[in-house]
Amino acid sequence: xxxxxxxxxxxxxxxxxxxxxxxxxxxxxxxxxxxxxxxxxxxxxxxxxxxxxxxxxxxxxxxxxxxxxxxxxxxxxxxxxxxxxxxxxxxxxxxxxxxxxxxxxxxxxxxxxxxxxxxxxxxxxxxxxxxxxxxxxxxxxxxxxxxxxxxxxxxxxxxxxxxxxxxxxxxxxxxxxxxxxxxxxxxxxxxxxxxxxxxxxxxxxxxxxxxxxxxxxxxxxxxxxxxxxxxxxxxxxxxxxxxxxxxxxxxxxxxxxxxxxxxxxxxxxxxxxxxxxxxxxxxxxxxxxxxxxxxxxxxxxxxxxxxxxxxxxxxxxxxxxxxxxxxxxxxxxxxxxxxxxxxxxxxxxxxxxxxxxxxxxxxxxxxxxxxxxxxxxxxxxxxxxxxxxxxxxxxxxxxxxxxxxxxxxxxxxxxxxxxxxxxxxxxxxxxxxxxxxxxxxxxxxxxxxxxxxxxxxxxxxxxxxxxxxxxxxxxxxxxxxxxxxxxxxxxxxxxxxxxxxxxxxxxxxxxxxxxxxxxxxxxxxxxxxxxxxxxxxxxxxxxxxxxxxxxxxxxxxxxxxxxxxxxxxxxxxxxxxxxxxxxxxxxxxxxxxxxxxxxxxxxxxxxxxxxxxxxxxxxxxxxxxxxxxxxxxxxxxxxxxxxxxxxxxxxxxxxxxxxxxxxxxxxxxxxxxxxxxxxxxxxxxxxxxxxxxxxxxxxxxxxxxxxxxxxxxxxxxxxxxxxxxxxxxxxxx
Numbered sequence: 001x002x003x004x005x006x007x008x009x010x011x012x013x014x015x016x017x018x019x020x021x022x023x024x025x026x027x028x029x030x031x032x033x034x035x036x037x038x039x040x041x042x043x044x045x046x047x048x049x050x051x052x053x054x055x056x057x058x059x060x061x062x063x064x065x066x067x068x069x070x071x072x073x074x075x076x077x078x079x080x081x082x083x084x085x086x087x088x089x090x091x092x093x094x095x096x097x098x099x100x101x102x103x104x105x106x107x108x109x110x111x112x113x114x115x116x117x118x119x120x121x122x123x124x125x126x127x128x129x130x131x132x133x134x135x136x137x138x139x140x141x142x143x144x145x146x147x148x149x150x151x152x153x154x155x156x157x158x159x160x161x162x163x164x165x166x167x168x169x170x171x172x173x174x175x176x177x178x179x180x181x182x183x184x185x186x187x188x189x190x191x192x193x194x195x196x197x198x199x200x201x202x203x204x205x206x207x208x209x210x211x212x213x214x215x216x217x218x219x220x221x222x223x224x225x226x227x228x229x230x231x232x233x234x235x236x237x238x239x240x241x242x243x244x245x246x247x248x249x250x251x252x253x254x255x256x257x258x259x260x261x262x263x264x265x266x267x268x269x270x271x272x273x274x275x276x277x278x279x280x281x282x283x284x285x286x287x288x289x290x291x292x293x294x295x296x297x298x299x300x301x302x303x304x305x306x307x308x309x310x311x312x313x314x315x316x317x318x319x320x321x322x323x324x325x326x327x328x329x330x331x332x333x334x335x336x337x338x339x340x341x342x343x344x345x346x347x348x349x350x351x352x353x354x355x356x357x358x359x360x361x362x363x364x365x366x367x368x369x370x371x372x373x374x375x376x377x378x379x380x381x382x383x384x385x386x387x388x389x390x391x392x393x394x395x396x397x398x399x400x401x402x403x404x405x406x407x408x409x410x411x412x413x414x415x416x417x418x419x420x421x422x423x424x425x426x427x428x429x430x431x432x433x434x435x436x437x438x439x440x441x442x443x444x445x446x447x448x449x450x451x452x453x454x455x456x457x458x459x460x461x462x463x464x465x466x467x468x469x470x471x472x473x474x475x476x477x478x479x480x481x482x483x484x485x486x487x488x489x490x491x492x493x494x495x496x497x498x499x500x501x502x503x504x505x506x507x508x509x510x511x512x513x514x515x516x517x518x519x520x521x522x523x524x525x526x527x528x529x530x531x532x533x534x535x536x537x538x539x540x541x542x543x544x545x546x547x548x549x550x551x552x553x554x555x556x557x558x559x560x561x562x563x564x565x566x567x568x569x570x571x572x573x574x575x576x577x578x579x580x581x582x583x584x585x586x587x588x589x590x591x592x593x594x595x596x597x598x599x600x601x602x603x604x605x606x607x608x609x610x611x612x613x614x615x616x617x618x619x620x621x622x623x624x625x626x627x628x629x630x631x632x633x634x635x636x637x638x639x640x641x642x643x644x645x646x647x648x649x650x651x652x653x654x655x656x657x658x659x660x661x662x663x664x665x666x667x668x669x670x671x672x673x674x675x676x677x678x679x680x681x682x683x684x685x686x687x688x689x690x691x692x693x694x695x696x697x698x699x700x701x702x703x704x705x706x707x708x709x710x711x712x713x714x715x716x717x718x719x720x721x722x723x724x725x726x727x728x729x730x731x732x733x
Contacts, residue, residue: 003302004059005336006075007042007313007329010100011064021317023325025063026055038074039063042315042329047322056329058336064317068107071312072119079241079308080123083228084131084141086237086344088307090244091116092300094332095314096324097211097248102218104312105245106203116312117224117243121195124228124241131230139232145195146186146227147202150296151220152267158202158222159185172298179299186227199224209261211250218247219264221271221296235347244300246272251324271296276331278302283334302335306343311335517546521553533560533567655726656705663702666690675725676718684713 009023025039039061046052062071079089093101107115121143128141147158154169156162171182189195207219226241247268274294281289282303291297291304302309313332315325524539537560540553547553652660662670666689672682688711689700702708709719 001308001340001342003309003311003335003338003340004075005311005313005332006060006062006071007056007058007315007332008062008066008071008100008104009042009064009315009317010103012317016318020319022319022322023315023317025061028057044322044325044329047326054326054329056333058313058332068104068112068114068116068119071104072116075310075312076116076120077123079310080120080127082308083124083239083241084127084230084237086239086347087342088240088242088305088345090242090300090305090307090309091120091312092242092244092246092310093312093314094246095248095328096316096321097217097250099248099314099316099321101248101312101314102216102245104314105243117199118196120241120243121189121226122192124226125192128228135232139230142188142229142231143190143195144186144188144227144229145198146181146184146225147199147222148181148184149206149220149222150271150299151207152264153271153295155181155295157183157185158205159187159198160205162205172295177304179301181299207264209264211261218245219261219268221246221268223299233350235349237345237347239345246296249324249327270294275300275302279331279334279338282338303338303340306341306345308342309340514546517543520546533564536560537564652704655723659722659726660702660704660708663689663708674722676721681713681718685711688712 007025009025012018012021022045024043026041026043027037027039028041040057040059042056042058042061043053044056046054060075076091079091083089091105093105095101103113103115105115105117107113107118124143128143131139131141148170149156149158155172156165156169170184173180173182187198189198206222208216209219211217222245224243224245226243228239228241230237230239249269249272250265271294274290274297277290277293278297279302289303291301311332313328315321315328520539520543524536524543527533527536527539537557540557540560544550544553544557659674662674663685665671666686668679668682668686671677671685672679677685689702691700702711705719705723708714709716
């Protein structure tokens, strides 16, 4: 039997017009035009061609004038008798939001507007009272109900208040081919009034909300399960009536849903899409049906449940639902092809209970032994024992006892002859017994292995002393390795230290040395294209450290040096040095352009020219503001060494001599007034100058800025800050 599909077209609302109605119920061609004939066809125009109509045929079609009573009497009421015969009944409503699904299933409060669920329960109670009256109380009917919803793909008990629900909801389990909800509340209902009270109370807990298309839109799928238990003298029959009110699919462009409503709509549309996938897979007879991809399809189990299944398709007649109505009709057209097995539930038979025997007291009696069965084995034994053995013969055994030790077997010709006769009388189709044949040898006894006596080890006194001495030596060696060395490390000269640092720099930059060298070459080419020969020469010299044997690179360096020498000779170096700094062209780089100036006083420019750093300085500033700074630690160290060397080679100006006089005076008060020098650094400088006086020497005298930069706690940057501070003081004076 296939799923029974019933279509219902809802009436027009107050805001809808008759001219917008496009869905109609029609009668089949062979049924005639009698008014009593039931329509079975739904007609709807083609959205692409208004002159063409689509026709969908179902079991029954109810137009706008159909009442709740008509649908119940013709579709739902005939299934009540099957419930009491042990069949399960499933009734569910399907359709777009705003087509009247909840009205069809639940209905209103008036008697005429009651839906299919209250009328179904009313019919169940009427039939149960009739059965009890006809059987004079020998048959009893018990009715219980459970009511739950699927909200955002989570199962919640509607008899439980929302504030008491858990976030995960109830779990689903499979029991005998049916899906059950774990922890679901089941309430007994003895009358229709008690059912209506529980049903109305549970509907308050159901998730509903207002949308643009429906003021009381259902936001969840509601499932009502009514369990009917019929008990008589011989058996107990249990059947279930499931009434499912599905939430409608929504188009969020028309409903104007908010954030929370969008989440609910997505969950509803997903479950309905999975339901459509299940119907499609069943209609195509595929091996895998995706029931488990949604909890709603897992509970509904369309096509797997045994019993009667009725689908009520709710349709909206107006043009605004045109495409949604076509989608619902296509879904229902596939659903009606699903075959359902109409199998009744197995009854539970009542039987007399067997008395439990008492095993205590005088009533305990042993049952007599049963006679041996006439098997081949026993028959052979009886046949062998039927002959009267001679007084000197041993009785023939029907089995063989295996022992660990082999016993000598004495062959008796008379017993061997009797055994041969027994084998002849046996059926040739059966395998002879091992006990009657000598094909299986007796288990040979294993000789017990002799006990091996282990010799006791003997160690001499000298060997013991050697072991102790070796152990003590190992412990002392371990302690010596763990303890730090007490002797001080010898001093390393500056030249050796410089070589070690260069070696470490090579080792650390071994992996990426080629990449850095290529970077310098690229930068040199860019400077050369822009006409910045000084910067290009500097980049080539830096790249030479990574490619020392490259002849092409060496030739480029030599050409650039010759070009710069010719340029300086042509301009006249003496006259160029006498020009003020502001009159120089920013595009003509010289060695003085590599000095980082920290003073804005133009009066100090001549002194800066005399102490200019050479081209080899890594930290330079030239060629239209281009500035290169090495970011590695070793490059910074190399730059500091270059600065100290440049300070040593520069000529002494009056400001430089004034600075050296202050340092050589060893007056902490004057030294701490220098820029960048505090009280602590001044004490360190004085201690470094007085380091040799304790040994009888005269101490150190600083003769150049390079020596000052190599003092402890003083570097090239500190020396520049000292000179800058003296420049500010002279300008203020």
